[in-house]
Amino acid sequence: MDGSRAGQSEFIMGGSSDGQQGMSAKNFGVHTLNRLMESDQKCRVTAQKNRPDVSVLALGLDLNTLDLRLTGMDPLYPQLGTVWAKTPPDVNRINNDVYTPACYDIRPPHDLYKHVHRLEEPSLFYAFYGMPGDEMQLAAAGELYRRGWRYHMDSMVWFLPDGAQPPMVHERYQQGKFHYWDKAKWCRGVRDSMTLISDQLEGEPELPDFMKRAA
Structure with a gap:
């Protein structure tokens, strides 16, 4: 050789x-x-x-192997999703290995943020944690804040003061019993005694005007 x-x-x-x-x-x-x-x-x-x-x-x-239409004379770049695309890809055209019945091929309804007040807590937390960067994440955060939940920015966990035993509110911190949303178990958890620094709690989310009008 x-x-x-x-x-x-x-x-x-x-x-x-x-x-x-x-x-x-x-x-x-x-x-x-x-x-x-x-x-x-x-x-x-x-x-x-x-x-x-x-x-x-x-x-x-x-x-x-890329499922492109190669038989015509049209350019290929519109069929490829890139960071320079002028419009986001159509999720309904994305191919995957999971078979779904044809009757499932529907487009999601518009303006879902208008219905966040009807959602229960698990759905709100799913929208917040599972839809990053989406308008539903912001709408869910606003609804959780309206229901008394406060987002801890350092731990990225939502806390809710206990209604029966309200915590002691000081100038720089709150201390007492809190409920929290457990992301691992996907349910509420309770801490009988804990301290939350006020500066680490996010304030009310700033919603755009179209969400405020829908509220």
Whole structure:
């Protein structure tokens, strides 16, 4: 085996002369990239199996595996979701491996924030924790605040003063019995005695005008 072929096999198999897996200096650079691109199909398959991160950069992806419409003359970039897209991708067109009945193919209703006052606590917390950056997260935060919950910014946990045993409110802190929402168990928890620093509690969320009008 000549030196070029040996270097190619070493790169593809992930071996190295210094004993570190795939970290030989000769595995990097234009010469190794050129050898990999000119290698036969068997070597390419081996590379994709052993070093998928490197082979994708060197060989790219087969467009036939990306579910693109390749038969026409239209440009392909509108079919690809990127950070430069002018409009967000249509979630109803995203393909996945989960089969759902055709009758489930519906669009979500608009203006869900108008109905947050009807939601129970688990649904409100789902909207807050499960929809980051969405208007429903902000609407849920506003509704939780209206119901007496306060968001602790450091621990990222919602607390509610106990109604039967209201905590003692001082200038800089509150001390007493609090309920909290347990994200791990997805239910309420209770702490009989704890202290919350007032500066660590978020104030009332600032809702946009269209949410205020819907309230």
